[in-house]
Amino acid sequence: MLKVLKEGLFTTVQDKGRYGYLNKGVPVAGYMDQFSAAKVNNLLGNPKNAAVIEITMTGPKMKFEAPTFICLGGAEISAKLNEQPISNYSLVKVAKGDILTYGKLQNGFRAYLGVRNGFETPVVLGSRSYFTGITKQNHVSDGDIIPYSEDNGFQPKIMEMKVNSTFDQTVLGVTPGPEYEMLSDKQLEYLFAKGFTISNENNRMAYQLEEMIPGHEISMLTSATLPGTVQFTPSGKLIVLMKDGQTTGGYPRILQLSDDAINILSQKKFGDKVKFKLLKE
């Protein structure tokens, strides 16, 4: 068991997310930065879908109540185990009573904490991923107990891994969304010639972008939306839907981010810059 002493800014449990309920309005949820979470699970020898803890910008303080192995990944938030710095993508053996803390954010925005065999919070509709109205809570709170199974016998094949981080990447690869063709030359020029700044409206549901592009008066019938869909509001605002994003929407869907681009964007925070680049389909 992991005891949460301080919850941090926004800490959740995430696996690959929910399958099979999009037609009932249930978002995918799941790891925002699937790339980093997958590396963590990989080093721990976990199943691909194992649940990890996703930490946003300011880390929690947590105490391990049973021995196991852990691995950190994603954003670098000056993590320490019993006051000793530990680094990303290396296996660390923990004992009962060990305390994990975080400090200053160095790089990225979302960090992952994986544990051997994954965290074992309840599976709801096929997934452990926290989501409002589906799981009991939508984020970890002070005093929570997050279950995991004790593991003393793990014999890792490798102890650490070199991972090229995506923190410096600012280019988001996109393909045209269903309503891409409605864009005028002028709107296209704004979209691709200029960069965009992440607004303070950014969370697991969506990232809004600061700069506007010339608006439109197109009205369309509500239709499905996906993680990575770039919505275009009549006033000219761009909203990039993320893993907790709603499953339908009525705004034109002008671009669709690649899987890599979703991972890259997940590590961006307020004020960071990004640029769209059209990929060959």
Place this chain on the structure above:
Amino acid sequence: MNLYSISIRSYGPHAILIEWPNRVEEAILENILHFTNYLKEVKLKDGNWEMIPAYNSVTLVYRDEPIDFAKFKGMLAEWYEDIWEVQSLKRILWKLPVCYHKAFGVDLDLVSEKLNLSPKDIIQHHTSQQYTLYGIGFLPGFMYLGGLPSQLEIPRRSQPRAKVEKGSVGLAGKQTGIYPQTSPGGWNIIGNCPINMFNVKKEEPCFIKVGDKVQFFEIEKAEHDLYKIEEEVGIYKLEKEVWDA
């Protein structure tokens, strides 16, 4: 030979969007649902495909692998021209209880004033209609219902509420619906439905599906309180009628 010309578009690496003519129409929705069933039961039986119908479109999603769009585009166009041998749709009319008491219908007076209708008339119009479910989205179990009587069309509230209670029944534009969970929202609230529109404890968390119909009927506050308890312990029996389409 099919009635409609459809467009098949690529929607990122993991989805294909199929669109019908840009209209809200019962016959279009039925055509979409028949075709979706054909795909689900015959052509794309792999359970990893998710199919999301809404108004004039269905979106096919395959999350774990990229889709070969060029290949599927041709196949989908051919399949649309097939004669679809599928089971009938088994559409259902659900009768949902709504309490329009002012304890729940916090905007009823405001709506009454703006629409120049008495609360009694509002309730009469609201319960007279069989609404068609054109989509589910925004929140788990949130219904996009079509067929609101024009007398009840009213703009959203200029100031959305930070908290709309679970079960609230609202009006906005050409739409009416139920908030399946407590959430922020801008609809005008005229009542409350004690039935869980989304319940994670059930094997099928959301009993309603796109293509079904909904009719509201008025209940008293005491009945609302009773039905809510019955619903929580799982003994409330929903009224429904089934028809084949």
